[in-house]
Amino acid sequence: MKQIWKEVCFAALMGLVVPAVLLSAAVHFTIPDPPEELPQLTTAPAQPQQEPVRIRVLTESSLVDEMDLEEYLVGVILAEMPASFEEEAQKAQAVVARTFTLRTGQGSKHPQAAVCMDSGCCQAYISPEKYLAAGGTEEGIEKMRSAVEATVGQVLTYGGELIEATYFSCSGGSTEDAVAVWGTDVPYLRAVDSPGEEGAAHYTDTLSFSAEAFASALGLDLTGPTKTWFGDVTYTAGGGVDTAVIGGVNFRGTELRKALGLRSTAFTVTAGEDAVTITTRGYGHRVGMSQYGADAMALAGSSYEQILAHYYQGAVLESRNN
Numbered sequence: 001m002k003q004i005w006k007e008v009c010f011a012a013l014m015g016l017v018v019p020a021v022l023l024s025a026a027v028h029f030t031i032p033d034p035p036e037e038l039p040q041l042t043t044a045p046a047q048p049q050q051e052p053v054r055i056r057v058l059t060e061s062s063l064v065d066e067m068d069l070e071e072y073l074v075g076v077i078l079a080e081m082p083a084s085f086e087e088e089a090q091k092a093q094a095v096v097a098r099t100f101t102l103r104t105g106q107g108s109k110h111p112q113a114a115v116c117m118d119s120g121c122c123q124a125y126i127s128p129e130k131y132l133a134a135g136g137t138e139e140g141i142e143k144m145r146s147a148v149e150a151t152v153g154q155v156l157t158y159g160g161e162l163i164e165a166t167y168f169s170c171s172g173g174s175t176e177d178a179v180a181v182w183g184t185d186v187p188y189l190r191a192v193d194s195p196g197e198e199g200a201a202h203y204t205d206t207l208s209f210s211a212e213a214f215a216s217a218l219g220l221d222l223t224g225p226t227k228t229w230f231g232d233v234t235y236t237a238g239g240g241v242d243t244a245v246i247g248g249v250n251f252r253g254t255e256l257r258k259a260l261g262l263r264s265t266a267f268t269v270t271a272g273e274d275a276v277t278i279t280t281r282g283y284g285h286r287v288g289m290s291q292y293g294a295d296a297m298a299l300a301g302s303s304y305e306q307i308l309a310h311y312y313q314g315a316v317l318e319s320r321n322n
């Protein structure tokens with residue numbers, strides 16, 4: 001409660017209105033029921049299965065590996081999602097990773113390969129052998145393989161095209177509009193509620209800066225009490241900071257996230273005596289599917305089709321093999 005009191009005080013001092021969701025997020029630790037009426041995902045008729053799809057993947061050592069797509073996806077899910085997650089969440093992750101891989105491969109991100117193994121660029125990947133060597137279990141591999149096999153060839157499309165199937169770890173309660181993060185509106189990447197993520201490791205995080213370090217990180221030369229540095233704040237549809245005036249300079253939330261190394265753009269600021277404390281909600285860009293949100297939905301009884309329909313509204317689940 002102390003932290004919340006500070007935030008309220010700071011908001012009052014700054015003349016800001018902190019959305020109720022920001023204040024309530026830290027104190028309600030209930031797992032809500034899934035929405036009563038989940039959006040329905042259109043399912044296109046299955047097409048005949050073709051030959052296994054082969055893809056080229058750029059490895060961590062900058063070599064190009066040619067792999068079977070479905071086998072590659074097992075390694076992606078092993079690296080991207082805990083084996084302890086629910087089966088339906090893992091199936092949703094398999095469809096999303098497959099769509100992401102094929103869509104990225106259509107572009108020119110990596111001229112020599114469809115995707116790379118850098119999670120900051122494309123998707124993480126770990127081979128089953130390395131997964132076992134790192135302490136993973138055969139059971140975990142079998143779970144992920146089952147999720148891939150249960151959804152083999154399935155992808156998400158919109159207007160007949162593969163979607164930009166972005167995903168991330170934890171939303172902190174709401175996902176984000178694509179336009180708020182990348183500046184381009186994408187009809188199926190809009191902010192949606194993502195309840196039940198409170199158990200995620202980075203549901204909230206707190207980062208403290210000395211006043212000097214904070215100003216320096218933003219390239220500002222600021223003096224006087226820290227609470228006088230902060231001006232107007234505007235918020236995105238997903239509850240992130242859209243813009244914030246600091247030291248008279250208007251920053252985008254995405255700029256602040258990068259400059260300060262924040263886990264997300266959804267944050268509140270507490271201006272202390274000679275320090276600035278930032279509390280973030282969620283982890284990642286928060287656009288598309290929340291992995292912890294998908295797990296919460298699966299735990300509450302949603303199928304992978306319902307999970308995908310929730311996070312990519314208007315997308316179509318198709319079975320294709322090219």
Ligand SMILES: [Zn+2]
Pocket residue numbers: 109110115116117118121122123
């Ligand atoms: Zn890449």
